[in-house]
Amino acid sequence: MGKIKAILTTIFLCLALSGMAQELKCKVTVNSDQIQGTNKSVFEALEKTIYEFMNDRQFTEYKYDEKEKIECSIFVKVNSYADNYFNTEFQVHAERPVYGSNYKSPIFAFSDKNVNFGYSEGDQMNFDINAFGNNLPEVLAYYAYIIIGTDCDSFSRMGGTHFFNLAEQIVNQAQSTNEVGWKAFEDNHNRYALINNILDDASKPYREFFYTYHRLALDNMYKSADNSRAMIVDGLETLKTCYKARPSMIIINEFTAAKFDEIINILSQGSKDERKKAYDIFSYIAPTEQKKLEQLK
Numbered sequence: 001m002g003k004i005k006a007i008l009t010t011i012f013l014c015l016a017l018s019g020m021a022q023e024l025k026c027k028v029t030v031n032s033d034q035i036q037g038t039n040k041s042v043f044e045a046l047e048k049t050i051y052e053f054m055n056d057r058q059f060t061e062y063k064y065d066e067k068e069k070i071e072c073s074i075f076v077k078v079n080s081y082a083d084n085y086f087n088t089e090f091q092v093h094a095e096r097p098v099y100g101s102n103y104k105s106p107i108f109a110f111s112d113k114n115v116n117f118g119y120s121e122g123d124q125m126n127f128d129i130n131a132f133g134n135n136l137p138e139v140l141a142y143y144a145y146i147i148i149g150t151d152c153d154s155f156s157r158m159g160g161t162h163f164f165n166l167a168e169q170i171v172n173q174a175q176s177t178n179e180v181g182w183k184a185f186e187d188n189h190n191r192y193a194l195i196n197n198i199l200d201d202a203s204k205p206y207r208e209f210f211y212t213y214h215r216l217a218l219d220n221m222y223k224s225a226d227n228s229r230a231m232i233v234d235g236l237e238t239l240k241t242c243y244k245a246r247p248s249m250i251i252i253n254e255f256t257a258a259k260f261d262e263i264i265n266i267l268s269q270g271s272k273d274e275r276k277k278a279y280d281i282f283s284y285i286a287p288t289e290q291k292k293l294e295q296l297k
Helices: 002-015 041-056 135-155 161-174 191-199 201-220 225-245 250-267 272-285 287-296
Strands: 024-031 070-082 085-097 104-118
Touching: 024 041, 024 135, 041 070, 041 135, 070 104, 070 135, 085 135, 104 135, 104 201, 104 250, 135 161, 135 191, 135 201, 161 191, 191 201, 191 250, 201 225, 201 250, 225 250, 225 272, 250 272, 250 287, 272 287
Parallel strands: 024 070
Antiparallel strands: 070 085, 085 104
């Protein structure tokens, strides 16, 4: 009974079920500036196809109201194209609203450098969670589940686990294919590495902090900015601990990439002690950001 109650609580907290809309409100841009001498219609068709796949498909059994859709974007840079085969890079981004404000906080930012797929105008985008098909819809569905899971993690403790498991299922099914970006030995910054990091037991403290940061701190900023800042600063130690234990944990780097400017802006209004603590932590986990960190001094 307790388990059922916990599941229902997670569903209601992170999804606020109502309406009949799909989960995502995704902006799609396909950039083919590097490709010369090719009819641009195929790139326009690809952009439309990806847009429809992300926005018209329902990825979960839950119903999102229009205002509850997760705002996200996919930027596709086409590096090469020949014989209906694409070599591209994906930049995937997602954000969520902050309660009591008009501000939208970035929750996910990831650069996928190696997304290859076959595509012709008019191709059907078939996807089956139980069987690996064409690489393009598989990659898109993978990121849809990552985005939904991340959004749920920001509203409910570990609330995105079910959706992360679905992303992992796609990764597992890709192991028997020749497609790149899905396997452990290829790269330490690919789709396999990302979901492996997220679901690793070592990441649980980070995911707990992710919830605390968004639901308990940001969403209550309108009530008490001082309390919210203190909560964020206290939680930053978790990032350092996770990073120190496993520097290769890319989700810490991705969190920093997505949230760095936001955190600097919030904590620049904090006390001297808060700024110093944040400065010391970020100097350790993000040493290349020294210029921006000067704002905390």
